[in-house]
Amino acid sequence: xxxxxxxxxxxxxxxxxxxxxxxxxxxxxxxxxxxxxxxxxxxxxxxxxxxxxxxxxxxxxxxxxxxxxxxxxxxxxxxxxxxxxxxxxxxxxxxxxxxxxxxxxxxxxxxxxxxxxxxxxxxxxxxxxxxxxxxxxxxxxxxxxxxxxxxxxxxxxxxxxxxxxxxxxxxxxxxxxxxxxxxxxxxxxxxxxxxxxxxxxxxxxxxxxxxxxxxxxxxxxxxxxxxxxxxxxxxxxxxxxxxxxxxxxxxxxxxxxxxxxxxxxxxxxxxxxxxxxxxxxxxxxxxxxxxxx
Numbered sequence: 420x421x422x423x424x425x426x427x428x429x430x431x432x433x434x435x436x437x438x439x440x441x442x443x444x445x446x447x448x449x450x451x452x453x454x455x456x457x458x459x460x461x462x463x464x465x466x467x468x469x470x471x472x473x474x475x476x477x478x479x480x481x482x483x484x485x486x487x488x489x490x491x492x493x494x495x496x497x498x499x500x501x502x503x504x505x506x507x508x509x510x511x512x513x514x515x516x517x518x519x520x521x522x523x524x525x526x527x528x529x530x531x532x533x534x535x536x537x538x539x540x541x542x543x544x545x546x547x548x549x550x551x552x553x554x555x556x557x558x559x560x561x562x563x564x565x566x567x568x569x570x571x572x573x574x575x576x577x578x579x580x581x582x583x584x585x586x587x588x589x590x591x592x593x594x595x596x597x598x599x600x601x602x603x604x605x606x607x608x609x610x611x612x613x614x615x616x617x618x619x620x621x622x623x624x625x626x627x628x629x630x631x632x633x634x635x636x637x638x639x640x641x642x643x644x645x646x647x648x649x650x651x652x653x654x655x656x657x658x659x660x661x662x663x664x665x666x667x668x669x670x671x672x673x674x675x676x677x678x679x680x681x682x683x684x685x686x687x688x689x690x691x692x693x694x695x696x697x698x699x700x701x702x703x704x705x706x707x708x709x710x711x712x
Contacts, residue, residue, distance in 0.1 A: 438485035439467055442477070445485075452476045483513050503583040505552045508559035520560045523704060527557075530701045532671065533566055538639065538649040539701065540669035542693075544657045544685035548677040549706035551579040554652040557673075561648045562614035569606070569646040571617045573665050574654045575626035578619035584609075591620025596634050602641075615646075626654075630664045639668050656689045666698040674703040 439456065442448035448471075456477075460470040468482035504510055507517050532539060541554040551574075558570035572580040573592055581588040586607050594600035600620075607616045623629045642649055651669055653662040666672045672693060676686050693700055 437467070438482065441485045442481065447481055447485075448477065486513075501585045503585075505583055506555055506559065508556050508563070517556070517560070520556045523557065523702075524560045524564065527673070527701060530671070532701070533561075533647050536670040536699070536701070537643050537647060538651060538669040538671070540651045540653055540662070540666045540672045541675060542653050542656050542662045542666060542672055542689065543675035543677070544681055544689045545655050546577075546658070548655075548675055548681055550574075550655075550675055551583060551652050553673070553675050553704055553706060554650050555580060555583050558614060558616075558648075558650040559611070561650070562609075562611050565613060566647045567613055567645070568648045568650070569615050569617060569642060571642075571649060571651045572619040573630065573661075574652050575619050575623055575629065576654050576659070576661070578622075578652075580616065580652055581618040584616060586616060586618055588618045588620065591618035592638070593620035593623050593629065595620070595638055596629055596632060597623075598634070617642075627659060627661055627664065630661055630668070636668065656692075657685055663692060663696060663698075666693055667696060669698075671699045671701040673701050675706055676703065677706045 439448065439453050443450060443453055452474075455474060456467060456471045459465075459474060460467050463470065465473075468477070468479075468486070471477035471482060472479055502509060507514070508520065511517055527536075527539070530536065539557075541550050541557070543550050551572075555570060558568050562568040570580060571592060572578045575593060578588060580586075581591075584607075590600050590605050592605070595602065595605050595617075605617060605620065607618065609616065629635065639649075649669075651665060653665045656662040674686070674690065674693075690700065
């Protein structure tokens, strides 16, 4: 099984220790610098991190890393510049925009995700509305919570997840459905530990038929046995019937609309079709983040 490295930084967790001690033990801070920081902290009555940054001894990134270690919080970082800027959880792990994803995660957990609901299809009416962006960041925040998480790309027509994470796409979901690959060959592991990614794989000539096969249902049954949370990226709902079929494979569906792009009529028609098909709609997200070009 291939492994995607989201970060090269590794250190033992030092829960309960001060961030100063964490940084010293990790070799990022000398005892002499620690004393200088503590002196300024006491003099100005400010936080340790603020004092360290003010003295130019530590960067804000160093402080965030130490806080993540202090609270035993999985922090993947974004050391690989090839990783898309759309992966906000990697590039802005403690920013306000990522807090929005954590709020969505909390709402989904209250809806039964991780217990009664394990697989979530992320759908929207048209192109460029942020399905891949929402799916990828949701998968990351669920993985940070410690849930065994799988991010799946079932957009066989225009897959994008592999490019966000800089993965090869020569083997993936389509390969598993037609039984031309083993799970360990198709699923890509990440260094986050709790997050795996299943790219779309080679583009099939018959995406809709492939999604409708019993083999696809059997694949989902297998994945549910291995993962607590499965986030599924889909094609535009209004272009083909693919997303409607995928919603039937998933335990729940998350609707996405993009401000200034999604039309009310198209969104309403999508919701009506999902209701008619008996899909469980978990909620809706309005995406206002500009898509990376």
